[in-house]
Amino acid sequence: MSKFDAIRPYYDAEVNQAIQMGINHPILKAMMQFTFPEVDEEIWKAQLKKTHSIRDFQCNFIYESIQKVLQKSSDGLTTSGFEKLEPNTAYLFISNHRDIILDTSLLNISLFDHGLVMTASAIGDNLVKKDFLRSLSKLNRNFIVQRGLSPRELLQSSQLLSEYIEQLLLRENRSVWIAQREGRTKDGNDATHTGVLKMLSMASGGSDIMDYFKKLKIVPVAISYEYDPTDALKMPQLMAEANKEVYVKSSNEDFNNILGGILGQKKRIHIHVSDVLENELDFIKQEFTNPNKQIQALVQVVDEAILKSYHLWPTNFIAYDILNNTNRFTEKYTEHEKSLFERRLEMRIDSHNQQMKESFLAMYANPVLNKLKYDDQL
Template identity: 35%
Template sequence: MSDFSSIRPYQDAEVKPTLERLVNTPELLHTLIGFRYPKLSGWRKSLLAIGLKAYLRWRLRNIDSVYQFQLEVESYMDHMIKTTTSELSSSGLDSLDLSQPHLFISNHRDIALDPAFVSYILHHSGQDTVQIAIGDNLLTKPWVSDLMRLNRSFIVKRSASTKRDKLKNSRELSAYIHHAITELGDHIWIAQREGRAKDGVDLTNAALISMLSLNRSKSQPFSEFIKQLNIVPVSISYEFDPCDEAKANELVAQQQGHYAKQEHEDILSISRGITGHKGRVHLHFSPALQGEYHSAKQVAEELDRAIIGNYQLMPTNWVAAGRSEQASLNPRDVDHAQRYFEAKASTLSAEAVEQLLAMYANPVLYKDKVF
């Protein structure tokens, strides 16, 4: 059997050499400084990088396992949650038998934070963190790949150009996910489709379910295989999306036919997502899928019903949809949402404002369509 070395997360024996590589990566040091001091440049930034390198080497000196590294990351998560959210809440987790590994499939709004919040809530419920599926398109720099794989991410190879290579990569990914769940006993997180739902429409790509089932033996019924995966739909709701302006501008550019993705653009999105204000954030964990499903399309439709149906609508969603009166909202929340959109309208084109409002309104509109 493959050891999955090209895609699996790093193991404990790889932690020390990986941390040493990271500490000696000037670009990473400058990126970390940029998060904290975005206006700093020149010799001051270089001088601070020298100090940061020494501090990180001291801070990380005793870390020699993935678990210890994640405990270190937790302190930064705590700070991020305290400073960029007004509330982080969850529901539904107590209905799951977490003694069994699960495949958490969620909607996808933020590159890094969607799985990070799932892991954080599981950890604070006494569970191991999830292994995270991450596309190789995000790993444009070696230090990003190192950081992600240290943090229990496994790689989804999306850069193949031929159908043969794409199928080979999909089979390897399917086999790895099945291996991680059934043999390693690990929880897994994967998004319901490739890429973020920039328009706020959280629909599952049935091809994801087809990929998962590539590992199914011909003698095993499809519904039995799906039950074995313990698929849990997760609805992740953000009151404010720190990347909403960038997403709206991208959607407008795509409509006009002149959008060109910039180099390392996803890394900037990760930075914005982490540092930007998110307001209230809520995660709902639906019961594991245990029905009699006979096709990938049926599973995808059930995921949509659960994810969209249990999405916690925020004041920004109701106001953008023009339906705040029917939601029994606090008037202060309505006023806050209205002022938020007015501020956005002062800096965006009319076309981008239209896209931004649709992005926030679609969770309301699609909940009507699903139910």
């Protein structure tokens, strides 16, 4: 028994048995029919039964599924920065988080296409409560982050998670994806939570935190969707928060968000991976001796890397101009693009509800505001 058994993905030796147990599950069947619509069921089942490693499962099935998602619900994925990463090298990707499944899946197909090490990826246990979904996530090299814990349990869980991430990066040479904060960004304001960095530092064993982070090879990641496929689904929570109400998820909300993210229209998507943080960590170490101040400074560095490299789309500029009743960015979009966005606004929310309309627009406009903090000549 490993101390990581409760949170780790499958070992390769466990993969085939897990596939055999789930091969007739309706979700797997729907996924295979979506991915390989022309292929007879017995053929893809035969291929699955020959699968004995996570890499084979990801390359032969998950990769093809994500390509089909891109084909059917987007105008394509572009990337930048990957050419600066080294093959056979593990990195800690700290990413903004917009979509439950796609953020990490799109990063992984980009890593695969560039001949780089794919990631083990954090996923909240609230998303994998059903046995089959947990098994599928473990087949896709997800590791579990436990949610809703007491302060004492949270401390223990964070320590275990930190040690497991260290094991993946420094001992198994496996890259890791983790979101910059718990849960997806709903309002378009991507911000790193200090708790994530504090958790990562727990395995440093008393050594200097910045020296430890240097070993982890931190790479900030910015992913942006021209249309957020779950924009309307995020509105109830945004409305509750705006009215200072406690928001309670419906029973199928997470699953609906997963499906909405996969099947909903995204138009164009861009992923940028920043340079590995090195000089920045040296500077923080020189400037601050207090660990908490070091963490705060690193939060700012990660935020700046993500916000500055976030790819802005016409939808972002359109929303900014509508929200602020201005023509500041009219050269960034066409009238046709504006009319399409306004049509989306009308169809997806109650546009007569001014508060809801403003929240929807702000979701798209906030990345422009954030980028203006670093460059007023967008």
